[in-house]
Amino acid sequence: xxxxxxxxxxxxxxxxxxxxxxxxxxxxxxxxxxxxxxxxxxxxxxxxxxxxxxxxxxxxxxxxxxxxxxxxxxxxxxxxxxxxxxxxxxxxxxxxxxxxxxxxxxxxxxxxxxxxxxxxxxxxxxxxxxxxxxxxxxxxxxxxxxxxxxxxxxxxxxxxxxxxxxxx
Numbered sequence: 001x002x003x004x005x006x007x008x009x010x011x012x013x014x015x016x017x018x019x020x021x022x023x024x025x026x027x028x029x030x031x032x033x034x035x036x037x038x039x040x041x042x043x044x045x046x047x048x049x050x051x052x053x054x055x056x057x058x059x060x061x062x063x064x065x066x067x068x069x070x071x072x073x074x075x076x077x078x079x080x081x082x083x084x085x086x087x088x089x090x091x092x093x094x095x096x097x098x099x100x101x102x103x104x105x106x107x108x109x110x111x112x113x114x115x116x117x118x119x120x121x122x123x124x125x126x127x128x129x130x131x132x133x134x135x136x137x138x139x140x141x142x143x144x145x146x147x148x149x150x151x152x153x154x155x156x157x158x159x160x161x162x163x164x165x166x167x168x
Contacts, residue, residue: 008094008128011142013104014040016087020144020151023062023161026077032149035109037093037117039131039141041082047141053165061140063124063131078161083151090144093117095127103129106144113145 020038030036039062047061055078059065090106095115097108108114116125124132124140131140 008126009130009139011092011104011106011129014087014090014106014144018042018085018087020083020085020090020146022081022083022151023059023064023078024081026079026160030148032147034148035113035117035145036148036151038083038085038090038144038146038151043141048165055162055165057135058161058165060124060135061131061133063126063134063140065134066123067134079158080161080164082157083146084154085146085151089146089150091146092129093125093127093143093145094129109145117145 019041021041021044022036022038024036044058048058051061052058056065059078060067087106091109091113092103092106093114094103094108097103097114099108099110101108114127116122123134126132126139129144130142132138133140
């Protein structure tokens with residue numbers, strides 16, 4: 001198991017085929033070769049059912065929003081893109097890990113993919129393969145990276161995050 005200097009908790013193994021979700025600002029676009037940060041849909045739905053279906057709170061749990069909740073004026077619109085993927089398409093962003101090393105049946109990402117995915121993930125990036133809940137400063141959700149072109153190979157669904165939360 002790879003651990004950061006301050007110590008990482010173990011990450012969960014994943015099934016061979018699974019659904020993952022990429023949450024991003026509505027205007028954010030990526031090219032085919034871009035790596036995106038995703039979470040398992042079943043974990044996201046379970047967290048929402050047990051905690052909060054409110055968008056700002058979900059974004060905090062994912063490490064995508066700072067500790068203070070957004071007001072209606074400064075909140076961005078977010079979308080969720082859902083993919084069916086194979087486990088071997090994923091990697092874990094474990095900072096300082098040896099690329100390709102298996103950690104709970106998913107390889108460690110290449111060095112360039114071991115940092116925060118983008119500015120939307122900096123607040124809650126741990127380098128441990130999971131997010132930090134920026135409101136409670138506790139462990140958030142296991143995160144993975146996948147190349148857009150591979151993730152979209154079997155198709156995908158996009159909807160406003162707010163709509164997904166209503167039905168989760």
